[in-house]
């Protein structure tokens with residue numbers, strides 16, 4: 358009874374619990390035991406009873422994120438999104454699905470009846486609300502975008518358990534040439550570690566999917582031979598971004614060689630268009646011109662022209678679909694190679710470089726606003742002076758044939774931009 362009344366005396370505030378500890382050694386041990394048992398049970402509960410949660414371990418990200426996934430309802434959505442609707446359709450996992458190219462490719466695949474499941478970590482490299490708007494667009498067409506990171510092996514394994522994907526369209530990456538000087542580790546995290554993690558899961562999957570992935574025109578680096586052909590040297594990258602994409606090409610070779618994974622790398626040349634990336638020059642030039650803010654236009658030594666083989670998104674989408682359609686099956690299964698598999702690299706460009714000054718002139722005409730031009734020397738930040746694609750290989754093997762010139766493509770972009778940002782009044786960030 359004494360005991361009972363004493364227990365009844367114990368106040369509920371933990372801080373006030375302490376004075377009662379000294380009364381007897383026995384009571385103290387029981388209290389400690391009870392306390393640690395509770396902590397232990399609590400930890401077990403958190404570990405087992407929460408749905409699988411994985412965290413993005415990237416220390417370079419401004420916001421550390423946790424993603425929750427799993428459970429019967431989630432699996433049902435995954436399965437339904439990836440369900441093939443035509444007789445010979447594919448079931449495609451699109452990484453970076455809320456990205457610029459990812460959104461367009463996912464929508465195009467879905468339109469033609471393929472099963473599509475998106476994956477994206479919605480990081481804040483640029484305005485995440487634009488990614489959310491793209492996601493909403495995809496959801497309306499029946500594409501579920503799973504929120505998660507390509508570095509999360511448990512999540513990827515789970516996705517392959519739920520759906521036997523025939524193809525992976527791997528577009529998740531840390532993009533942008535100049536940002537690599539600010540945040541180098543984010544490039545290693547996404548473009549190298551993330552890619553390896555994805556390939557590890559793909560090589561162990563049964564069946565192994567065929568993989569098409571985004572490399573970059575930047576791998577040509579300081580190469581001066583134009584137009585750039587896939588046979589040209591790519592061992593002089595000018596940015597860490599380019600170096601990680603080049604590393605990706607070598608890693609692709611390894612996984613093809615050891616595990617029989619079918620791998621196709623696509624070297625994109627400065628892709629632009631509606632729903633584009635705000636970190637790219639055509640996008641932020643548009644924003645700044647409309648705001649009346651000066652823009653910096655780079656020039657080479659001796660006033661040399663800086664030019665890009667700007668490629669319109671719809672042409673790129675056709676190239677991606679062509680690559681998926683011609684991708685042969687991987688030959689291995691469950692981590693074992695059973696024969697030689699396909700390994701390809703293609704340039705996807707427009708074959709007509711345009712000086713950045715001309716890009717600005719086109720934008721001025723479309724926006725009906727004169728740009729405040731600030732001409733400056735090309736900074737040593739990873740930019741190269743010139744890109745120009747030789748696309749004969751993609752033409753021959755993928756049926757790739759770009760049809761949109763910069764003027765036409767930018768017109769479509771400007772129309773989208775003005776609509777999306779309310780005539781430019783709602784400023785893009």
Ligand SMILES: O=C(O)[C@H]1O[C@H](OP(=O)(O)OP(=O)(O)OC[C@H]2O[C@@H](n3ccc(=O)[nH]c3=O)[C@H](O)[C@@H]2O)[C@H](O)[C@@H](O)[C@@H]1O
Pocket residue numbers: 532533534572573574575624625626627628636637638639653654655663664665713740741742
């Ligand atoms: O082709 C590619 O592979 C790459 O294309 C773009 O990289 P980039 O061509 O540098 O595209 P932007 O950053 O939009 O620059 C376009 C042009 O504008 C120039 N520029 C950029 C920024 C600026 O303030 N002023 C300026 O004149 C650049 O030097 C470049 O010539 C993408 O950002 C990369 O992710 C992609 O991999």
